[in-house]
Amino acid sequence: MQIIDTGIYRFALTSDVKHVHSVAKSLYADSSERDLPVDFKVRLVFDSLVRRFIKPQISFYADQHSPFKPLPLSQAPAVLEWGMNWCVAAHEYSKLLIHAAVLVKNGKAIIFPALPGSGKSTLTAHLGLSGWETYSDEMAIIDIDTAMVNPVYRPVCLKNNSIDLIKKWHPEAFFTPTCVDTQKGDVAHVKVLDWHRYQNLQKVPIVAVVFPKYAAETELTIYSLSQLYGFNSLSKNAFNYNVLGATAFNTVDKIIKSSSLFEIQYNNLKDVDAFLTEDIIG
Amino acid sequence: MVNVMLNTQFLYTLLVNPKLGLTLSLHEWQNVIFVLREAKLLGSLYHTAKQASCYDDYPDYAQKHLFSAQIYAQRQAQQITFESLEIRALLEQVGVTAVFLKGAGYTLRNSLNGRGRVCSDIDILVTKENLPKAERHLKSNRWQSEQLNDYDEKYYRQWAHEIPPLFQINRATVLDMHHNVYLPISGRSPDIDLFLDSRDKTESGCFVLNPRLSLLHSIIHLFTNEDSSSWMRDLFDIYLLAKEFNDDNLWEDIIELGNKTNFQFEVYCCLKALEYYSLMTLDRTSKKFIEGFEVTKRQSWILENAILPAFCPEHSLLMTNKISRAKNLAYLRGHWIKMPLGVLIKHFTFKSFFAVRDQIVGKHHFDPKLPDNPNW
Amino acid sequence: MPEEKSQNYSLFPGSRLVWFHDGSGVAIYSGYSGDTTFLNNKKPDIVYSEFPISSSNLAKADLIKYLNLGEESAKSVIQRLLSEKVLWAN
Numbered sequence: 001m002q003i004i005d006t007g008i009y010r011f012a013l014t015s016d017v018k019h020v021h022s023v024a025k026s027l028y029a030d031s032s033e034r035d036l037p038v039d040f041k042v043r044l045v046f047d048s049l050v051r052r053f054i055k056p057q058i059s060f061y062a063d064q065h066s067p068f069k070p071l072p073l074s075q076a077p078a079v080l081e082w083g084m085n086w087c088v089a090a091h092e093y094s095k096l097l098i099h100a101a102v103l104v105k106n107g108k109a110i111i112f113p114a115l116p117g118s119g120k121s122t123l124t125a126h127l128g129l130s131g132w133e134t135y136s137d138e139m140a141i142i143d144i145d146t147a148m149v150n151p152v153y154r155p156v157c158l159k160n161n162s163i164d165l166i167k168k169w170h171p172e173a174f175f176t177p178t179c180v181d182t183q184k185g186d187v188a189h190v191k192v193l194d195w196h197r198y199q200n201l202q203k204v205p206i207v208a209v210v211f212p213k214y215a216a217e218t219e220l221t222i223y224s225l226s227q228l229y230g231f232n233s234l235s236k237n238a239f240n241y242n243v244l245g246a247t248a249f250n251t252v253d254k255i256i257k258s259s260s261l262f263e264i265q266y267n268n269l270k271d272v273d274a275f276l277t278e279d280i281i282g
Numbered sequence: 283m284v285n286v287m288l289n290t291q292f293l294y295t296l297l298v299n300p301k302l303g304l305t306l307s308l309h310e311w312q313n314v315i316f317v318l319r320e321a322k323l324l325g326s327l328y329h330t331a332k333q334a335s336c337y338d339d340y341p342d343y344a345q346k347h348l349f350s351a352q353i354y355a356q357r358q359a360q361q362i363t364f365e366s367l368e369i370r371a372l373l374e375q376v377g378v379t380a381v382f383l384k385g386a387g388y389t390l391r392n393s394l395n396g397r398g399r400v401c402s403d404i405d406i407l408v409t410k411e412n413l414p415k416a417e418r419h420l421k422s423n424r425w426q427s428e429q430l431n432d433y434d435e436k437y438y439r440q441w442a443h444e445i446p447p448l449f450q451i452n453r454a455t456v457l458d459m460h461h462n463v464y465l466p467i468s469g470r471s472p473d474i475d476l477f478l479d480s481r482d483k484t485e486s487g488c489f490v491l492n493p494r495l496s497l498l499h500s501i502i503h504l505f506t507n508e509d510s511s512s513w514m515r516d517l518f519d520i521y522l523l524a525k526e527f528n529d530d531n532l533w534e535d536i537i538e539l540g541n542k543t544n545f546q547f548e549v550y551c552c553l554k555a556l557e558y559y560s561l562m563t564l565d566r567t568s569k570k571f572i573e574g575f576e577v578t579k580r581q582s583w584i585l586e587n588a589i590l591p592a593f594c595p596e597h598s599l600l601m602t603n604k605i606s607r608a609k610n611l612a613y614l615r616g617h618w619i620k621m622p623l624g625v626l627i628k629h630f631t632f633k634s635f636f637a638v639r640d641q642i643v644g645k646h647h648f649d650p651k652l653p654d655n656p657n658w
Numbered sequence: 659m660p661e662e663k664s665q666n667y668s669l670f671p672g673s674r675l676v677w678f679h680d681g682s683g684v685a686i687y688s689g690y691s692g693d694t695t696f697l698n699n700k701k702p703d704i705v706y707s708e709f710p711i712s713s714s715n716l717a718k719a720d721l722i723k724y725l726n727l728g729e730e731s732a733k734s735v736i737q738r739l740l741s742e743k744v745l746w747a748n
Contacts, residue, residue, distance in 0.1 A: 038312060063316055091350055093350040094350050227679070228678050228683040231676070235694055243354055244353065246687055253674075256678075364691050364692065
């Protein structure tokens with residue numbers, strides 16, 4: 001058994017795949033010294049003997065149950081990260097959880113809700129390795145009464161071309177080995193924080209919500225969004241909006257009131273960095 | 283590390299006397315939380331601990347998990363209330379009065395056992411005459427059922443006390459519509475007018491069984507159910523109902539109702555289980571009933587070896603070979619008592635009712651609708 | 659249906675309302691269904707008035723006035739809010 005401490009949630013991992021342990025260790029070893037109870041027990045197991053040898057598949061278990069279908073063995077480390085997201089999304093109702101990346105500078109947070117393919121993770125990894133603090137790549141964890149966002153100690157999940165891009169731009173960063181899969185695409189994780197730096201991070205207020213869209217042909221274009229659009233999008237991107245009910249409504253309202261709202265189309269992350277730093281963080 | 287003996291008895295004691303939680307180490311709490319999460323009792327502990335004024339003294343670790351479970355249950359209660367009002371209004375359009383059973387009934391009555399409770403569907407009871415009309419009207423108003431194979435269709439239509447589950451198209455809420463509280467094929471389904479006539483109108487305007495009939499129904503449901511995975515929670519429901527509506531004749535009346543409906547053995551098992559898990563000290567009437575009850579050797583063996591141990595939540599921290607065996611026996615017994623042997627054998631050659639059901643509806647609660655594809 | 663006859667409306671208990679100060683519209687949380695409904699203001703020059711709907715019993719004529727949409731559009735918005743169980747007619 002191995003402890004994975006993401007700062008705010010703790011997991012106990014057992015895995016039939018040794019490789020997953022070594023990947024998890026390379027990402028979380030520096031955080032896992034604390035003697036505290038865990039919030040979730042997770043397992044990666046081969047469900048059937050046959051599947052161990054022919055087109056091997058791996059199943060993720062959250063304690064006694066497997067919430068989703070088995071996936072190819074090559075994806076095991078990614079399955080673990082997804083499964084950990086699932087545990088939090090399915091059990092955490094004391095905070096608002098929005099499917100979004102969170103980047104912080106000068107104690108101010110910008111959240112980036114986005115669909116796959118928007119380039120959100122590339123943006124997060126690059127900025128996270130260029131002077132911003134990455135509070136999350138996948139999930140903005142927001143206090144319901146103050147609408148402050150919490151840091152979580154997780155790597156950024158990169159896919160396909162963005163793996164090589166970030167490697168080229170940040171050769172000094174730590175990357176997990178790339179999981180190669182023909183169907184789902186290649187996946188690798190990159191570490192954007194170390195535990196020491198994470199421990200100094202505080203909850204911060206949200207000052208902007210930015211919807212990024214990577215468009216190869218487009219130079220940085222900024223659209224201001226209406227509050228109604230922003231409210232609607234945040235509510236649709238929140239994992240637990242329906243369960244939190246009126247509480248979520250009030251928290252989203254607070255975020256909208258305190259934030260400027262933009263959609264950006266971009267093909268160059270330097271421009272994005274400049275816009276976010278100068279025009280939003282100020 | 284772990285000092286307390288984590289077992290069903292301990293968990294019941296904790297639920298009844300939440301101050302015990304103040305003595306637990308963090309690592310003991312961890313295991314308690316995993317098991318109660320599996321038993322669907324985390325939200326219940328939140329409420330009993332709040333009532334005992336010890337929740338605020340629990341460690342943050344325990345508080346955050348109990349609190350989240352309670353929020354989830356609270357949202358479900360709101361959804362149940364909303365959905366029940368919608369169902370009531372729809373059925374009233376065709377002159378059908380529905381009585382809300384089990385979880386929905388507890389929530390609508392706002393009884394102690396509704397607080398922090400989660401359930402996977404809404405159960406209602408209508409008369410057999412009204413059933414076709416009610417089904418037709420629901421189906422023309424955004425409720426649907428899945429196409430079943432001939433055997434499953436026959437199971438529901440000829441043998442069962444309910445029709446195939448209905449789903450609200452937009453919200454995926456599951457509705458079980460019953461015309462009795464137990465399968466007619468068993469030859470034991472009680473006179474349903476006894477239940478329908480004993481209804482109370484709740485503040486919402488929806489009808490629920492009165493506390494005594496509700497208690498009897500919970501007893502029948504638990505002790506005839508072959509699936510013991512929720513038994514621990516279901517017995518705790520019974521304990522809370524009995525505690526809240528206790529008066530001098532409660533058990534006398536329940537015993538009498540058991541006799542009247544021919545579910546004496548189920549009432550007997552219930553009292554034995556409440557006593558076994560120290561949830562209740564039996565009053566004089568109950569004691570007299572237990573002592574005078576003529577159990578067959580087989581019944582007594584079943585109680586000891588199948589029923590009583592099967593209350594254990596299905597979590598690997600607690601499961602032993604003995605408990606697995608008990609749960610298997612309880613499963614077989616649940617089927618055995620349900621239908622005549624010939625039908626039963628035929629039934630087992632097909633998929634079991636619950637396997638069919640899970641295949642159709644999945645094991646989801648109403649919320650949250652999380653993707654089955656993790657690649658969000 | 660009773661709502662056709664009625665001239666007074668309320669939000670369900672537990673409902674919340676937010677006016678967007680950029681004039682983009684209104685978000686309403688229904689205390690009944692738990693759903694959030696949006697009234698999208700398509701005419702940016704016209705801002706919905708902040709109507710005191712939290713006080714139950716709002717007259718239909720006032721609601722139409724507050725919505726500031728013209729009578730026909732306002733009526734269809736009210737109809738939508740009734741069907742989505744945001745408003746109830748008393």
